[in-house]
Amino acid sequence: MRGFLTILRHEIFVLLISPATFVAGFLFLLMMWLVYWQVLKAMPSKELPVSLFFQLFWLPVLFMVPLLTMRSIAEERRMGTLESTLTTPTTPLAIVAGKFAGAYVVFLSFWVLALGYPILTSFQVPEGSANFSFMEASPLIGGLLFVAVSGTMYVAAGIFASSLTRSQLVAAMLCFAILFMVILGEQILFTYSGNPETVPGRWQPILDYLRTFRQLEDFSRGIVDSRPFVLYFSSAFVLLGIAVVVVERKATR
Amino acid sequence: MNFGHKDFRKVRRMESLNAILQVILLALVFLGVNYLAARFYSRVDLTRANKHSLSLESQAYLENIDPQKPVSIIVTLMTRPEDTEEDQRTRKEVEKLLREYVYHANRHGPQRLSVEYVDVFKHRERARELATKYGLQQGDSILFACEKRNRLIPAAHLRALQEGTGKLIGFRGEALFTSAILHVTRNEKDKVYFVNGHGELFLDTADSDRGITEVSAFLMKRNIEPETLNLLIAGKIPNDAKLVVIASPQSAFSEEEVILLRDYLNRSNGRVIVLLDPYIKHGLENLFWDWGVDVQDKLVVEPASSSTIAQNGATLVREFSNHQITRSIGANHIPVLVGPCRPAQPDIGAPADETRRVTSLMRSREGSWAETDYRKSGPAKPEARDVAGPISLAVVAERQVGQQGIQIAGGKLTVFGNSSWVTNAWFKSRGNRELLHNSVLWNLDRYTLVDIPPRPVQEYELTIDAQEFKELRGRLFLLPLSVLLLGAICFWTRRH
Numbered sequence: 001m002r003g004f005l006t007i008l009r010h011e012i013f014v015l016l017i018s019p020a021t022f023v024a025g026f027l028f029l030l031m032m033w034l035v036y037w038q039v040l041k042a043m044p045s046k047e048l049p050v051s052l053f054f055q056l057f058w059l060p061v062l063f064m065v066p067l068l069t070m071r072s073i074a075e076e077r078r079m080g081t082l083e084s085t086l087t088t089p090t091t092p093l094a095i096v097a098g099k100f101a102g103a104y105v106v107f108l109s110f111w112v113l114a115l116g117y118p119i120l121t122s123f124q125v126p127e128g129s130a131n132f133s134f135m136e137a138s139p140l141i142g143g144l145l146f147v148a149v150s151g152t153m154y155v156a157a158g159i160f161a162s163s164l165t166r167s168q169l170v171a172a173m174l175c176f177a178i179l180f181m182v183i184l185g186e187q188i189l190f191t192y193s194g195n196p197e198t199v200p201g202r203w204q205p206i207l208d209y210l211r212t213f214r215q216l217e218d219f220s221r222g223i224v225d226s227r228p229f230v231l232y233f234s235s236a237f238v239l240l241g242i243a244v245v246v247v248e249r250k251a252t253r
Numbered sequence: 254m255n256f257g258h259k260d261f262r263k264v265r266r267m268e269s270l271n272a273i274l275q276v277i278l279l280a281l282v283f284l285g286v287n288y289l290a291a292r293f294y295s296r297v298d299l300t301r302a303n304k305h306s307l308s309l310e311s312q313a314y315l316e317n318i319d320p321q322k323p324v325s326i327i328v329t330l331m332t333r334p335e336d337t338e339e340d341q342r343t344r345k346e347v348e349k350l351l352r353e354y355v356y357h358a359n360r361h362g363p364q365r366l367s368v369e370y371v372d373v374f375k376h377r378e379r380a381r382e383l384a385t386k387y388g389l390q391q392g393d394s395i396l397f398a399c400e401k402r403n404r405l406i407p408a409a410h411l412r413a414l415q416e417g418t419g420k421l422i423g424f425r426g427e428a429l430f431t432s433a434i435l436h437v438t439r440n441e442k443d444k445v446y447f448v449n450g451h452g453e454l455f456l457d458t459a460d461s462d463r464g465i466t467e468v469s470a471f472l473m474k475r476n477i478e479p480e481t482l483n484l485l486i487a488g489k490i491p492n493d494a495k496l497v498v499i500a501s502p503q504s505a506f507s508e509e510e511v512i513l514l515r516d517y518l519n520r521s522n523g524r525v526i527v528l529l530d531p532y533i534k535h536g537l538e539n540l541f542w543d544w545g546v547d548v549q550d551k552l553v554v555e556p557a558s559s560s561t562i563a564q565n566g567a568t569l570v571r572e573f574s575n576h577q578i579t580r581s582i583g584a585n586h587i588p589v590l591v592g593p594c595r596p597a598q599p600d601i602g603a604p605a606d607e608t609r610r611v612t613s614l615m616r617s618r619e620g621s622w623a624e625t626d627y628r629k630s631g632p633a634k635p636e637a638r639d640v641a642g643p644i645s646l647a648v649v650a651e652r653q654v655g656q657q658g659i660q661i662a663g664g665k666l667t668v669f670g671n672s673s674w675v676t677n678a679w680f681k682s683r684g685n686r687e688l689l690h691n692s693v694l695w696n697l698d699r700y701t702l703v704d705i706p707p708r709p710v711q712e713y714e715l716t717i718d719a720q721e722f723k724e725l726r727g728r729l730f731l732l733p734l735s736v737l738l739l740g741a742i743c744f745w746t747r748r749h
């Protein structure tokens with residue numbers, strides 16, 4: 001993992017000075033603003049606003065992750081700097097891990113910023129106007145934990161997509177397609193074919209295990225389940241592993 | 254040493270093979286790790302009062318399920334376009350709750366509990382299997398089964414509704430589910446004795462007007478064993494009697510029989526259901542007086558019914574009280590089809606008794622009355638001697654027993670002013686089946702095996718005016734705007 005910290009520092013620096021990061025951040029926060037506003041507008045509701053807020057997490061993820069990760073490896077390959085980097089005492093693993101960690105840190109930072117909405121609201125709304133707390137700890141911690149855990153896989157998917165091509169656009173589209181299938185594919189499938197619970201036979205527990213919205217429902221209510229941790233961490237591990245193999249293979253060609 | 258093209262090709266092939274093996278290895282690690290994670294997992298409730306977790310009582314029962322006799326839960330709650338918000342909410346609550354049940358039952362290794370969701374409209378074959386095996390004939394319910402015992406909970410029973418408004422205020426799923434699991438994992442059957450010797454309805458005759466074989470089959474499918482009992486011959490009520498049913502006696506009970514019934518109710522905390530028809534002298538007046546129940550010798554006359562199903566002297570009852578027996582029937586607007594009724598109501602003249610509670614279950618419509626001279630021929634008209642409706646048609650009386658503030662359920666007496674609704678001819682009506690089901694289960698204490706309060710359904714409200722809301726929206730927008738501004742500063746700094 002030699003060079004990992006150097007690459008991580010470099011990645012974060014590049015992301016922080018890149019206009020694309022700020023555009024992504026602005027679009028992300030704008031979307032979350034719209035979501036939060038709609039949640040407040042739809043009150044009274046049977047669920048806490050913060051739980052509903054997290055239940056729409058997929059909306060910004062679908063475009064923010066491709067924007068953050070599309071250039072990571074694809075751009076290096078297009079510019080021919082990937083081969084140069086590999087001539088230094090740096091391994092493909094360190095490159096992939098460094099790029100992943102950089103994008104992941106920015107991804108998490110955006111979500112931490114999004115927490116500003118419930119925090120600001122709790123200060124702005126006059127006392128006694130709400131029969132609940134905007135800063136209810138359990139759904140806030142649970143929701144953020146889910147975003148952090150699932151984010152490992154989503155960012156890894158972006159890095160993986162970026163490792164497959166030289167074109168940033170293709171990488172972004174590929175990443176979007178993967179995320180769309182992973183997050184919404186099952187939900188859409190069952191919207192047209194009926195209740196997701198009624199898949200007969202052995203598929204029921206498998207699909208049940210993979211259902212993003214079920215996991216999110218638990219986390220955003222304040223129930224932390226160990227299964228999504230394993231699922232998302234192992235998926236991230238596999239995707240990054242394949243990305244390392246791809247980088248190794250491409251660099252030697 | 255010289256290397257040719259073939260050698261390079263060989264190295265490339267080896268590299269490709271190596272890459273493929275790495276990917277396969279990663280996939281295997283992924284599958285293995287996730288297989289283990291799906292089997293051995295844990296859940297932590299972060300809420301302050303563990304409000305999403307099961308009660309300790311339920312957890313203890315689940316851990317005691319014998320792994321050799323696992324419990325199957327079959328859910329037939331389906332998503333339909335015409336579902337109300339309450340239906341959706343109920344289904345969601347059931348799913349969430351069952352996740353907790355599965356976790357707590359199976360977390361120590363062997364599979365003690367499994368949940369299967371069946372769409373009875375799509376999976377016809379499975380629906381047929383369930384109908385044959387468990388007698389499951391309706392959707393929108395949750396079936397608990399263990400070996401040959403089973404228990405069906407209709408979705409309507411899960412909702413706790415506010416009296417008067419009918420608004421959903423709670424979800425009583427945990428109490429019902431735990432109670433159902435306790436019931437299906439118990440070994441013994443509950444015995445219900447049907448009294449005979451006075452020309453009562455026949456438990457083993459398929460006659461449509463006087464036979465109740467449908468009721469018998471209905472009870473047996475719910476692990477309840479119906480038997481006949483002649484009080485004069487037996488001279489006592491058996492010790493294993495969980496419930497005694499007196500269905501449409503045609504002659505009066507003797508003094509000895511009444512003493513047996515009174516002792517059973519008072520000393521053994523027994524449960525008795527009485528179904529009486531008008532015109533008949535039953536001899537149970539003194540027993541009813543003790544229990545604060547008034548069954549008058551009158552006939553309830555309803556204004557003419559326009560429903561074709563309710564012809565030939567039948568009446569559709571649609572007014573129900575908020576008692577555990579009738580709550581779900583009323584909430585779902587299911588009518589009960591009854592024959593000619595006599596009033597069965599709380600006796601306002603009965604001696605005061607703090608341990609006794611008498612509740613009316615259902616009543617006739619506005620405009621009805623209790624006719625005193627019903628034996629006279631000619632069309633009935635309300636007169637001064639008659640009692641103006643609505644008239645109570647069924648009543649329950651229950652006693653609390655105990656000392657020093659500890660109260661437990663005592664005897665229960667349920668009286669219906671009509672018996673036709675349980676006969677083979679009329680028992681197919683959904684409301685009638687539901688009424689009998691609830692009455693028997695309530696008398697057998699199957700609703701109160703566990704004392705878990707309903708989970709409240711909270712409504713979160715924010716009361717700010719339009720101006721405040723607009724201001725809030727503007728202030729929240731500062732957040733994305735500040736990021737954009739930061740980006741612009743960063744971009745401008747780099748340029749200069």
